[in-house]
Amino acid sequence: MSISRRKFLGWLGAAGLSTTLSKAASAATTKHFTGYPDSVGVLFDNTRCIGCRKCEAGCNKVNELPAPDQSFDDLTVLAQQRRTTARAYTVVNRYDKVNHPKGPLYGKIQCNHCLEPACASACFVRAFDKTKIGAVTYDETVCVGCRYCMIACPFEIPTYEYYKALTPRVMKCTLCYPRISKGLLPGCVESCPTESLTYGKRRDLLRIARERIHRFPERYVDHIYGEHEMGGTSWLYLSAVPFREVGMREDLGVTPAPELTAGALSGVPIVVGMWPVLLTGIYAISKRKEKIASAEKEQAVTTAVEQAKAEAEAQLAEALAKAEEEKKKAIESEGQKALKEGDKPQAEEADKTETEEDS
Amino acid sequence: MSEDTATIGKSYFTPFNIIAGLIVIMGLVLTVIRFTGGLAATTNLSDYNPWGLWIGFDLLVGVALAAGGYVTSAAVYLFGMKKYHSAVRPAILTAFLGYALVVLALHYDVGRPWRLPYPFIVQQGTTSLLFEVGACVALYLMVLFIEFTPVPLEWLGFKHARNLVVKLTLLLTVFGVVLSTLHQSSLGALFLIAPSKLHPLWYSPYLPVYFFVSSIIAGLSMVIFESTLSFRFFKHKMDESHSAEKDTIALGFGKAASFVLAGYFIIKVIGISAGNQWHFLTTNYGLWYLVELLGFVALPCFFYAVGVRDKNVTLIKWTAFWTVIGVVINRFNVSMIAFNWHLPSSERYFPHWMEIGISVFIVTVGLIAFKFIVTRMPILYEHPEYKDAH
Amino acid sequence: MESAIHTLHEFMFRTETITYLIIVAALFAITGFWLFLTGRDEE
Structure with a gap:
């Protein structure tokens, strides 16, 4: 019986406390002192x-x-x-x-x-x-x-x-x-x-x-x-x-004096709260840009190399085919002598294109 | 100048050492006078003028000019501007020494310096902007110290510890920028509580923003200015990339400074407009304000731009020097020249020669420390064992 | 429980003190959260 009564009084006290708390809070929110x-x-x-x-x-x-x-x-x-x-x-x-x-x-x-x-x-x-x-x-x-x-x-x-x-x-x-x-x-x-x-x-x-x-x-x-x-x-x-x-x-x-500094003071927690987010964001963006740039560069290099290779091969094949064809033509139209002379510049030309593609 | 070449086998009586030595001796004598005779014996401070040169120069200018640390480390580590990497270490070193000397100077200025930790350990005056400044400066000094430690650790050969600290770079940089934003702006906000004492042209609710933005300008300009001086006096200590990147840094930082100055000019004008202070511009103070605004904001903004467009590094270097002077003038204006403007001239403050003596002494201590470190540790060159390790 | 607040200074002192405590906690918390957030990132 006495315990429950004490408990009850405790509750009352708690209720009183909460009333004071809410009073203080309301005094704070009106912000006029x-x-x-x-x-x-x-x-x-x-x-x-x-x-x-x-x-x-x-x-x-x-x-x-x-x-x-x-x-x-x-x-x-x-x-x-x-x-x-x-x-x-x-x-x-x-x-x-x-x-x-x-x-x-x-x-x-x-x-x-x-x-x-x-x-x-x-x-x-x-x-x-x-x-x-x-x-x-x-x-x-x-x-x-x-x-x-x-x-x-x-x-x-x-x-x-x-x-x-x-x-x-x-x-x-x-x-x-x-x-x-x-x-x-x-x-x-x-x-x-x-x-x-x-x-x-x-x-x-x-x-x-x-x-x-x-x-x-x-x-x-x-x-x-x-x-x-x-x-x-x-x-x-x-x-x-x-x-x-x-x-x-x-x-x-x-x-009142405190009001003169209230604005500056209120900026402090905002900076602390948002600067890390903003700065880490900028960091992430710069890092990602860097990553993309390096990846693009890498890919560009590999594709360029592959392309160059393929093109060179194709041209070589073309040149060879051309040379073969002309050879045949020459055999058909000219004699053995004339064929020897015509073959030289064509082979040179093929060499030239090949080195250009590679460089 | 040859005094910074290795002194082994050479006389210690170089011009630098003699002058620095004399200044240090003078400083020590003045220190004794300060702590036996009190502030009255060494300063012209009064009940009307409680803050003088030791706050206006040593604290406000010192902190502003040490802004290169956070500006450079943010540019390189956060914004990914790696081409300025060789500027980071000199800037961090200057910032660290700058803040350490600011704290040293405060010991002369406050009445009971051994109580400087009281705001943190005894009673917290959280409504004070000075509390915020104090907390941030103390924390930032620690951050700068940690950011600086890789240098002595490389020098001493502690690889393990050095790599551990380098891993913290991102965290330290973010933390450094947060703390710098806060205390650079709060130094301006200190004066918000005294609208009746600071001239309306300088008093503005934007004061914290002005101080923060001008600290970026000061930081960028100081990096250019310093690298010029370093190149002149410690050229032999610079490795190839530092010498080569020197002009890149001047061009890049000059461009940034020019644009920030442009923004700063705009918000300064908006401040005048927002407070409707136009009519003060025709007074003597107004003239002086225009000298600051046009001569030390607009003019360097333009010269930086010309220097960047013409790739004229010499012009950029001189503009950097001019801009640094401008920031000094601004801090002097807010804390001394335009402060207490309402008082008759008999009550106005002018520093005692001993105040100037102590300030010169403290700057000299900084120069000696800078020289000591730069000639020994990997600041202007990369340590061979840690090349490309960042 | 203390009585109601009568001055702006007192009000600001209380709120600012709490704000500073939150700030310190927030700095630790956001660092930890960033590590949690990026804990499974590749590379």
Whole structure:
């Protein structure tokens, strides 16, 4: 009784398994993926940012990065455009030339934590992982250091420790994965004094962003950067001016990175499957041609030889018969003397034809 | 040049040996600097420009120019063009050395070279085209090694083993062509993931096809180019059939290269049309693109054709050299010149002299190995015991 | 059984891994099959 009951439960389990399987399969066939449902992100609103660099300091502190060349309180660095480096996961830039009534605007650069990360797609050791929570993490213990991730990233975020001889790492923002996993805020968000940075579920952030645009249409351009760029990013941006004016590329498109390589990858198995067939086919054709050619040549030679032989024999016989006939004729018409003289050239002629046929 | 005649009883200080020796010493010094000071000490690579000369030249150009191996062995063993048989061994040798040096060069470029097997033994990043390239290059290097082994085996007199390997010729050739098709094209496909960084004239969904087709062109031209050089420097090592077939090979491969170049030209134009990139042709990059397309695709295509029609082997040889330069330019364009075109000139890459030094060092190592093998083993002549054994 | 796939990257990783395994098997299989196919060829 108990055995059959256990069996029954097993069947149930199997049934459940098959349901999950078919679910996964159906998810695969539709081929539209919307990312991990409850993943988090950060919304950056440049109308609130004052360029204080507190986020840079917070990031440096929680990630235990080396001290900067110039103190985080020193705002003169903003005179130059900067990018992420192996010592700074995030940087703030000032944009003076923007058409904005309240003066310059600021931009914050860090890993955008793509929903479909180009770095992860490009990495041949899977050192990058798009985690369920939303952070794109990096595993230095497997990294070979090929730097293809840096080629692939459309936002030019990953950096490299070129100065290290034997243990260089790719360095980039992790969305403070260790902290957010524990329920803490990312370093930069926590240290922002103006609430330019909002941390939360990406779904909610999108709603908040839309709400702000809706309520203050004169304050924002009607676009949430990161909603669709490169297939969507976990970081989202609101701006008072067109995004290209604050150093963000508007020409990246909405195609997720893995899709860019999907075509080339799908060609691989086709080549492996069909090339051997095609090449062996060509080989067989060339081999067969060769065989036919050699067989034809052989046959041509034998027939030619036989033909030549037969023709020569026939001609010889003909010539002999002719000679015989003429001999008779000569005997009949001429005397013994004349016969002797006429025989010579005829015999010569017969010889000639024979050698010609043979050659 | 007399440095390659037997050195017994002669001074080792020939011009070739002195120059090669100096380059090797320089290379060894640079190697020490590279592995003690890191990439920063030897290269101009940056966070914007993670790939430089060691990828653009050593990997992309190296692999393209080593294509003669699969092109020649396919022509002779699969397509039945036996009259080119004497081109197979030099081509296989060049390909083998080429790939071996590519792998050597990668040890300088990647951050932690001892982890190069990691993609295969630790964690497989199967979504990456670099994974595909790595797997194919590793496998193809092995295939080339096996294809090459009859040479040292004949040299050493291991008849049995040699005949065993020769029996595998068809299998190895098919396998070699499959692997070459895959990784030659995938080297181009590496850049598919970066449409926002590569100039639209060079970025195309057809990139893998372009790289594959141009590798055939590179392979054919390299065989002609190399046989010219071999004839010049190792003439005394060539047997009669190799000397005699030299011009046949130039004419046949020149004809093939001309026609493949014609096809390549067509698909390049179609690429521009398919992406509607015509308007870029009037820019500076467009001008440079036209130099590549007209000067290094259309022009050699035409010169090859004239050379073949007039049976002008000299013209074919010079065209082969020109075409090889063209392939180098194409790989440089895709990986360096047209890559990161959107960046201000202050952020653009130009190789450090030490990067060039390492590349020269690696090419020199290849030349030394080639010379060593050609002067000793049956490459440019048939071993008397194995005549007509194929 | 793991949960459903949420990203294209994850989907491609799984399918590509399987594809590569099939490719390797296919290369061996087609070589063997060719030998079987031509096993009784004359000469």
